[in-house]
Amino acid sequence: MNANPTVFTFADSTDLILEIPTSTAAKKESQLFSHPYGRYQAELNKICLDTVLPWLQADFSPQAKVWPSTATLPSFWELVNGTAVIVDATKFVLVPSENIDHSEFTVPQEWVDLPSWAGDYYLAVEVAADAGYVKVWGYCTHAQLKHQGKYEPGDRTYSLDASDMINDITVLAVAWELCPNEVTRTAITPLPTLPQQQAQNLITRLSNPEIIHPRLAIPFPLWGGLIEHGGWRQSLYERRIGLPEQRSVLQWLQNGVSQLAATVGWGRWNLQLTGARARSVEDRQARVTLSRRLTIAGQLYELLITPQGEPDAPFWRFELRNATVGAAVPGGFKLRLLTEDLQPFPNNEDIATNAVEQLYVEVALEAGEGIVWEIEPLPENYDREILKF
Incomplete structure (x- = not known):
C-alpha cells in the first residue's frame, strides 16, 4: 500500500481528496462472490480501503488496521457495504458510494445496531474510480447516527443530513488526538444468540x-x-459462493488444512513420538497436530489441536502455548471452548492463575459437532470460527 497518499487540493478546501493507488485502480477484486452486485460492492470497498487506510496510517497511527482482519473482508462485502478500521482503540467505519449527491450520508443498519460492529466515527466516502480519486466528504459519530439520523426500514439504513455532519475532515484528527474522552457511541441493546x-x-x-x-x-x-x-x-x-466445508478438523488431519483456513493462520504438522513417550515400535508414529499462530498483547502464541485417545473413542486436546521456547503463558490468560451457538459446558475453560507452561481443555465430541474457541486477552485479528469435528 501507498504509505504516503497523494492528497489533492481542488474543490472545497474542507474536502479530503485522495489519489487511488495505481495498483488498486488496475486490479479487479479477485475473491469469489455469488452475484455481480456482490463483486461490485467488493470492488467499491476495496478501492475505498486501499486509498483511505494509508491516509489513516499516515495521519493517525501507523498501526491502523482492518477490523477484524483482512482475511474476513469477502464475507463482509458479500453481505453488507462498509469496512471497519481500528486505530488504537478507536473504530472508523468507511462507507463508500459512487453517489456525487452529498446531501445526506447513508449507513447500513448492521454498522450501527450490532454491538461488535458499531464504530466511533463514520466516514462518508465518494469513490470516483474513473477519475482516479476518492473524496472523504464528511464524518459523524455513532451517537449522531442514533440520535439525529433517520432510520429507513425499507433498506435498513440510517441517514444523516449533511448539515448535521462535520464536513471539514481536518477536524477529525484534532478530535481524535485532543479529545480522547469524547462520547462517540450510544448504548446498543445486544441481540439474543440464535439457537x-x-x-x-x-x-x-x-x-x-x-x-x-x-x-x-x-x-x-x-x-x-x-x-x-x-x-x-x-x-x-x-x-x-458454493464452497464445500472449509473447517472440518478431520479433513484437515487427513488432507491438510483448506486454503481459507491457511489464510487465517492454520497449519498442520507431525509430532514424532519417540523414546520414553513411545511404549513400543508401533507407538513410534507421527501424531498429527493442527496449529494456529496468534499474536496476543504483542507476543506470539500457538493454539494447538491434537487428537487423543483410541480411534474408536477419540477426544480432542486444545492447548495454548507461548511460541517462544521456554516462555510461559502469563497469569490471567483464559482458554475457553463453547458450543457452536456459544453456550458453555462443564470443564470448558482453563485459567492461568499464575504463569504456566500451557493452558489446555480436553473435550469429547460427536461426529459433525462444532466448537468455537476463545482466548482472553483477545488475540489480534480475532474473529469467531466454528471448527467441525
Whole structure:
C-alpha cells in the first residue's frame, strides 16, 4: 500500500481528496462472490480501503488496521457495504458510494445496531474510480447516527443530513488526538444468540445466490444475530459462493488444512513420538497436530489441536502455548471452548492463575459437532470460527 497518499487540493478546501493507488485502480477484486452486485460492492470497498487506510496510517497511527482482519473482508462485502478500521482503540467505519449527491450520508443498519460492529466515527466516502480519486466528504459519530439520523426500514439504513455532519475532515484528527474522552457511541441493546438449529436453517435458506440481498430477506433481529457470529457469517458466505466445508478438523488431519483456513493462520504438522513417550515400535508414529499462530498483547502464541485417545473413542486436546521456547503463558490468560451457538459446558475453560507452561481443555465430541474457541486477552485479528469435528 501507498504509505504516503497523494492528497489533492481542488474543490472545497474542507474536502479530503485522495489519489487511488495505481495498483488498486488496475486490479479487479479477485475473491469469489455469488452475484455481480456482490463483486461490485467488493470492488467499491476495496478501492475505498486501499486509498483511505494509508491516509489513516499516515495521519493517525501507523498501526491502523482492518477490523477484524483482512482475511474476513469477502464475507463482509458479500453481505453488507462498509469496512471497519481500528486505530488504537478507536473504530472508523468507511462507507463508500459512487453517489456525487452529498446531501445526506447513508449507513447500513448492521454498522450501527450490532454491538461488535458499531464504530466511533463514520466516514462518508465518494469513490470516483474513473477519475482516479476518492473524496472523504464528511464524518459523524455513532451517537449522531442514533440520535439525529433517520432510520429507513425499507433498506435498513440510517441517514444523516449533511448539515448535521462535520464536513471539514481536518477536524477529525484534532478530535481524535485532543479529545480522547469524547462520547462517540450510544448504548446498543445486544441481540439474543440464535439457537443453533435456527441458525443452520437460516444459512441454508439464505445461501441461495438468487437472493441478491440476504440482509433484507429476514427480520433484522434474526439477520443481526446470524452475521454478528463470525463463524455463521463466514459459513453463509462460503455456502453462497458454493464452497464445500472449509473447517472440518478431520479433513484437515487427513488432507491438510483448506486454503481459507491457511489464510487465517492454520497449519498442520507431525509430532514424532519417540523414546520414553513411545511404549513400543508401533507407538513410534507421527501424531498429527493442527496449529494456529496468534499474536496476543504483542507476543506470539500457538493454539494447538491434537487428537487423543483410541480411534474408536477419540477426544480432542486444545492447548495454548507461548511460541517462544521456554516462555510461559502469563497469569490471567483464559482458554475457553463453547458450543457452536456459544453456550458453555462443564470443564470448558482453563485459567492461568499464575504463569504456566500451557493452558489446555480436553473435550469429547460427536461426529459433525462444532466448537468455537476463545482466548482472553483477545488475540489480534480475532474473529469467531466454528471448527467441525
